[in-house]
Amino acid sequence: MSTAVKMTADEINADQRPASGAWAAEARADAANRLASMGLPTRRDEYWKWTRPDSLISATPSEAEVFDNQGEPLVFHEIDRLKLVFVDGVFDADASDALEGEGLEIERLSTAAEKDIHWAKDLYGVLETAGQTPVKRPLAAYNSAQATDGVVVRVTGQVSRPVSLIYRHADKASDAILHHVIRVEEGARLTLLENGAAAARFNQVTEVDIAKGAQFHHVRAQGRDHDRQAVTHLFTRVDAEAVFKSFTMTVNGKLTRNECVIEIVGDEAVAHVAGAALGDGADSDFHHDDTVFITHDAVACESRQVFKKVLKNGAKGVFQGKILVKPDAQKTDGYQKSQSLLLDDDASFQAKPELEIYADDVICSHGSTTGAIDEEALFYLRSRGVPTPIATDLLVLAFLADAIEEIEDEDISAEITGRLDAWLSRRRG
Amino acid sequence: MAGLDELNVKEGVEEETVEAVKSLAGTYKYGWETDIEMEYAPKGLNPDIVRLISEKNEEPKWMTEWRLEAFARWEKLDEPSWALLNYPEIDFQDQYYYARPKSMEEKPKSLDEVDPKLLETYQKLGIPLKEQMILAGVEGAEDMPAEGRKVAVDAVFDSVSVGTTFQEELKKAGVIFCSISEAIREHPELVKKYLGSVVPVSDNYYATLNSAVFSDGSFVYIPPNTRCPMELSTYFRINAENTGQFERTLIIADKGSYVSYLEGCTAPQRDTAQLHAAVVEIIIEEDAEVKYSTVQNWFPGDEEGKGGIYNFVTKRADCRGDRSKVMWTQVETGSAVTWKYPSCILRGAESQGEFYSIAITNNYQQADTGTKMVHLGRDTKSRIVSKGISAGKAQNTYRGLVSMHPKAKNSRNYTQCDSLLIGDKCGAHTVPYIEVKNNSSRVEHEATTSKVDEEQMFYCRQRGMDEEEAVALIVNGFAKEVLQALPMEFAMEAQQLVAISLEGSVG
Amino acid sequence: MLKINNLHVKLEEEDKQILKGVDLEVPAGKVHAIMGPNGSGKSTLSYVLSGRDGYEVTKGDASLDGEELLDMEPEERAAAGLFLAFQYPVEIPGVGNMTFLRTAVNAQRKARGEEEMSAADFLKFIRAKAKDLKIDADMLKRPVNVGFSGGEKKRNEILQMAMLEPKMCILDETDSGLDVDAMKLVSEGVNALRDSGRSFLVITHYQRLLDHIKPDVVHIMANGRIVKSGGPELALEVEHNGYADILAEIDA
Ligand SMILES: Nc1ncnc2c1ncn2[C@@H]1O[C@H](COP(=O)(O)OP(=O)(O)OP(=O)(O)O)[C@@H](O)[C@H]1O
Numbered sequence A: 001m002s003t004a005v006k007m008t009a010d011e012i013n014a015d016q017r018p019a020s021g022a023w024a025a026e027a028r029a030d031a032a033n034r035l036a037s038m039g040l041p042t043r044r045d046e047y048w049k050w051t052r053p054d055s056l057i058s059a060t061p062s063e064a065e066v067f068d069n070q071g072e073p074l075v076f077h078e079i080d081r082l083k084l085v086f087v088d089g090v091f092d093a094d095a096s097d098a099l100e101g102e103g104l105e106i107e108r109l110s111t112a113a114e115k116d117i118h119w120a121k122d123l124y125g126v127l128e129t130a131g132q133t134p135v136k137r138p139l140a141a142y143n144s145a146q147a148t149d150g151v152v153v154r155v156t157g158q159v160s161r162p163v164s165l166i167y168r169h170a171d172k173a174s175d176a177i178l179h180h181v182i183r184v185e186e187g188a189r190l191t192l193l194e195n196g197a198a199a200a201r202f203n204q205v206t207e208v209d210i211a212k213g214a215q216f217h218h219v220r221a222q223g224r225d226h227d228r229q230a231v232t233h234l235f236t237r238v239d240a241e242a243v244f245k246s247f248t249m250t251v252n253g254k255l256t257r258n259e260c261v262i263e264i265v266g267d268e269a270v271a272h273v274a275g276a277a278l279g280d281g282a283d284s285d286f287h288h289d290d291t292v293f294i295t296h297d298a299v300a301c302e303s304r305q306v307f308k309k310v311l312k313n314g315a316k317g318v319f320q321g322k323i324l325v326k327p328d329a330q331k332t333d334g335y336q337k338s339q340s341l342l343l344d345d346d347a348s349f350q351a352k353p354e355l356e357i358y359a360d361d362v363i364c365s366h367g368s369t370t371g372a373i374d375e376e377a378l379f380y381l382r383s384r385g386v387p388t389p390i391a392t393d394l395l396v397l398a399f400l401a402d403a404i405e406e407i408e409d410e411d412i413s414a415e416i417t418g419r420l421d422a423w424l425s426r427r428r429g
Numbered sequence B: 001m002a003g004l005d006e007l008n009v010k011e012g013v014e015e016e017t018v019e020a021v022k023s024l025a026g027t028y029k030y031g032w033e034t035d036i037e038m039e040y041a042p043k044g045l046n047p048d049i050v051r052l053i054s055e056k057n058e059e060p061k062w063m064t065e066w067r068l069e070a071f072a073r074w075e076k077l078d079e080p081s082w083a084l085l086n087y088p089e090i091d092f093q094d095q096y097y098y099a100r101p102k103s104m105e106e107k108p109k110s111l112d113e114v115d116p117k118l119l120e121t122y123q124k125l126g127i128p129l130k131e132q133m134i135l136a137g138v139e140g141a142e143d144m145p146a147e148g149r150k151v152a153v154d155a156v157f158d159s160v161s162v163g164t165t166f167q168e169e170l171k172k173a174g175v176i177f178c179s180i181s182e183a184i185r186e187h188p189e190l191v192k193k194y195l196g197s198v199v200p201v202s203d204n205y206y207a208t209l210n211s212a213v214f215s216d217g218s219f220v221y222i223p224p225n226t227r228c229p230m231e232l233s234t235y236f237r238i239n240a241e242n243t244g245q246f247e248r249t250l251i252i253a254d255k256g257s258y259v260s261y262l263e264g265c266t267a268p269q270r271d272t273a274q275l276h277a278a279v280v281e282i283i284i285e286e287d288a289e290v291k292y293s294t295v296q297n298w299f300p301g302d303e304e305g306k307g308g309i310y311n312f313v314t315k316r317a318d319c320r321g322d323r324s325k326v327m328w329t330q331v332e333t334g335s336a337v338t339w340k341y342p343s344c345i346l347r348g349a350e351s352q353g354e355f356y357s358i359a360i361t362n363n364y365q366q367a368d369t370g371t372k373m374v375h376l377g378r379d380t381k382s383r384i385v386s387k388g389i390s391a392g393k394a395q396n397t398y399r400g401l402v403s404m405h406p407k408a409k410n411s412r413n414y415t416q417c418d419s420l421l422i423g424d425k426c427g428a429h430t431v432p433y434i435e436v437k438n439n440s441s442r443v444e445h446e447a448t449t450s451k452v453d454e455e456q457m458f459y460c461r462q463r464g465m466d467e468e469e470a471v472a473l474i475v476n477g478f479a480k481e482v483l484q485a486l487p488m489e490f491a492m493e494a495q496q497l498v499a500i501s502l503e504g505s506v507g
Numbered sequence C: 001m002l003k004i005n006n007l008h009v010k011l012e013e014e015d016k017q018i019l020k021g022v023d024l025e026v027p028a029g030k031v032h033a034i035m036g037p038n039g040s041g042k043s044t045l046s047y048v049l050s051g052r053d054g055y056e057v058t059k060g061d062a063s064l065d066g067e068e069l070l071d072m073e074p075e076e077r078a079a080a081g082l083f084l085a086f087q088y089p090v091e092i093p094g095v096g097n098m099t100f101l102r103t104a105v106n107a108q109r110k111a112r113g114e115e116e117m118s119a120a121d122f123l124k125f126i127r128a129k130a131k132d133l134k135i136d137a138d139m140l141k142r143p144v145n146v147g148f149s150g151g152e153k154k155r156n157e158i159l160q161m162a163m164l165e166p167k168m169c170i171l172d173e174t175d176s177g178l179d180v181d182a183m184k185l186v187s188e189g190v191n192a193l194r195d196s197g198r199s200f201l202v203i204t205h206y207q208r209l210l211d212h213i214k215p216d217v218v219h220i221m222a223n224g225r226i227v228k229s230g231g232p233e234l235a236l237e238v239e240h241n242g243y244a245d246i247l248a249e250i251d252a
């Protein structure tokens, strides 16, 4: 089942790539050539300066314990949603809801790929390719060449409930490569939820095309799988007056790199991407990397990046965020915030918040802070009788609040806050 | 309409600035050339040229060896390409690496013996090589003594230092201020001990090149517990065509000492680009303090982007001692290409580094500049204030690193970098790197990019200023925090430069 | 109730002595006021009693109902019934006022071995108290003290006091920044809490507050010591003549 990372074009091309129809075969071959020409990332690459790609590209993944949830309901369980389940990176039809819903067209990637003509042809690997300049993302090209499964979703109208991708991990040595393609048609709206441990190693690409006036809301929870080694790429193209909002909560995980590549192509569009990460390196390593690249290529658009990390016991946090404003993208409003709270002296944080701006009528800014917990606030809480550990957790949640506020749906954001709170209190014992 | 009175011109814009700006005329003021007979080393770069430079400077053998080793290393290095700079490939063999006025063959024994043509050159640049007071004629110079203030000058013309003023007086205070070539001959023990100790020979491509071929520059040693009795300055002038200038400056501030050092640079207007690659090393011992200010005004190239200086500079201060302090202030208005990151290694406990920068790019200029603050010792502090102004078709990048090492407990950094865009053909970029490896330290970084505020522009113009004046005024206000960090004479000059540099940027 | 005995305090970081032998006893059910020139050490006393970092007790002790205060953590002191209304209440972005109070109430109950309060009971409780202090629902939802006006912050402190029902309340300049009506509200809030088992130490610069909250004893603090104590009339004297006379009298 597991697919080792191939190093050369020949290896990739000769490989038993998933059977597919003409368009998909072509897209995969193109991706294989892309990868061959750019090569796999190495530690010397500027873009991998702070995160070692080694374990993501080794021939086989290191084994990961399957997390026993002991019957406790998973995140989002109270939310009415259309469930699509993947076990070790393979779609599980029995565990999933029927592939249908109001205003929705859903197919398994493998089904769509067998067809000779499919709308996904214009997107699969296409947004990924666009996201390869100016920075190369070989692991995404690798995914496009090799993805074994995934869903293609077309949203044409009002969708009554969120689409929820649920990942399950059963095999200690699984190596999952998933590729989803989503198109939200003009004026339509979709909420996408993602959660669960996907595999021992997980490479995910999601390509999202948001048409004029459409909305895409994304909330992802990465947690529980302590041995997680994951690299995810979210490529999106945002058209005029459209809205893209993505939030990711991350707790645990040996190595997680979430890349988000946003291209704003239509005027007056909005794109927000946020993340809240809680890392404790006590029991196993924790390394979390948020890498974001937002390109403004239209007039009067707004972008936000809000990333918060709380780190202790040797946990490492990385943020690489960039706003690129192209020459004609006047009236751009871009803001980037990356903050981390280091709870002890072993934790570390590295950040590169970049601005590259070629239009003059813009307001772009970023703020980044790193430091320990606010002693004043801690004392105030303690003077009201709140013991230090609880007070600390309260301040940690408060610190993360900015990022969580980026979730529009109140039930979902309450759910996320609740999960983070629960994680904190479990650690408190 | 909201009352005009409610509008405030950006804080920091003063009446005198308006006056200064108004009184300006003309573009690059220093573009003329001195017609003087020169002597050149053959074109190109090879070990023989390196030996020749060493020989011309009458250097001891160890120095020649040092240079040759650097050259050998340089040959193995590749030119870096990570900066946001775009310029035609430099042919390092198509350059002269040594050029000196014929009249300098015999080293003049005193300033009186220096070729009058050279003295005239500096006079014309506004840097008289006379041991005289700089008179308190500068507006608002209340803190100057009535009789004026002394500034010692080392004047470097192409590859050689033509003279240093006030040497005797400084000697009385124990201060050594001379050209680096003289220091290599007269104070080899100091040079041997410190040269390359802050910027190692193999530090980077341009520094390695410099280590092989530097021809002159300044040397400063301030003995323990000494406050340097006057400001020291070096004025660099490139005059010869097709000639690179490779200067080397070494400043040592011994325990408890203080010095303020100024650096100025200009070059004639030519339509071929010229290379300048400098290295500045500063060593700061316990309780010592160094202020280093630069007004960089190399020829920036013309409106079409032809000519100008390619300026690749490695500047670094090593705060070795506890409570040592360094402050870099730079006003970068010149050069076609600037690649420069004055840095601070904060090794001593409670040491402090500051970096104040204004970088202005207009027409086709490109600047990639910033700083590195490397916190190694406990309770260290750093502050970065960077103001980038981009106009015309120019590109302006701030690139910086703030690094808190595990042992740098209780340290602080505050960074503010702001960019201003004038016109829609230019670019402003910010590339900060932040690395924090302990939790008792606090790092704060803020950056903004915007254009000149329309309300402020309107306010100024309603008060009778034309667009260009208004922009210069607002830009000066924008850069005020940095201008204030400069010594008085420089501050005035810098304000005027801001206006000149932006000429033709609006309308 | 509160007993302070020859308390000497210096700054931890600097060699600066701030309290130079404070003796003070506040019996149960009593209201004591402390007045004194700026910088005399009033806030320092309140901080040291509540356990803030940065101070070093070099001599003396303090106890609450016989329990040694200075050995306890700040939250233990709070659970023991000590409450400080801060001169400068701290802003905590991101933490809702309600969450804050609920966490505090339940933490204290837990520490005392009592049942936690249910969400519904808590809501009822806080609404009633907030109404008395004219604190609207919006303020309860907002983050602790963030964007509150000076007066709102002080009212919020009193709301917390009412919720936590401490037995020893220290009010540090709770009157400053309050308008006339708010002063009345706050005083009423305080007076409503007065009973035989609860004591107050009111730090203030003005007689005004003491018109509303009638003190049993007034102390004058100067240069790190209580230099004079007396009845309510002492406050009036300060109001009229300032501290000069009192200080001169002591120097003599
Ligand atoms: N952390 C500190 N660092 C330096 N000085 C301090 C510190 N805390 C208190 N002090 C000093 O101690 C003295 C007493 O301060 P305190 O705040 O206790 O005065 P106060 O009596 O409450 O004054 P006010 O009436 O103005 O509120 C002042 O001189 C103050 O500046």
Ligand SMILES: [Mg+2]
Pocket: C042, C043, C044, C087, C172, C173
């Ligand atoms: Mg006080």
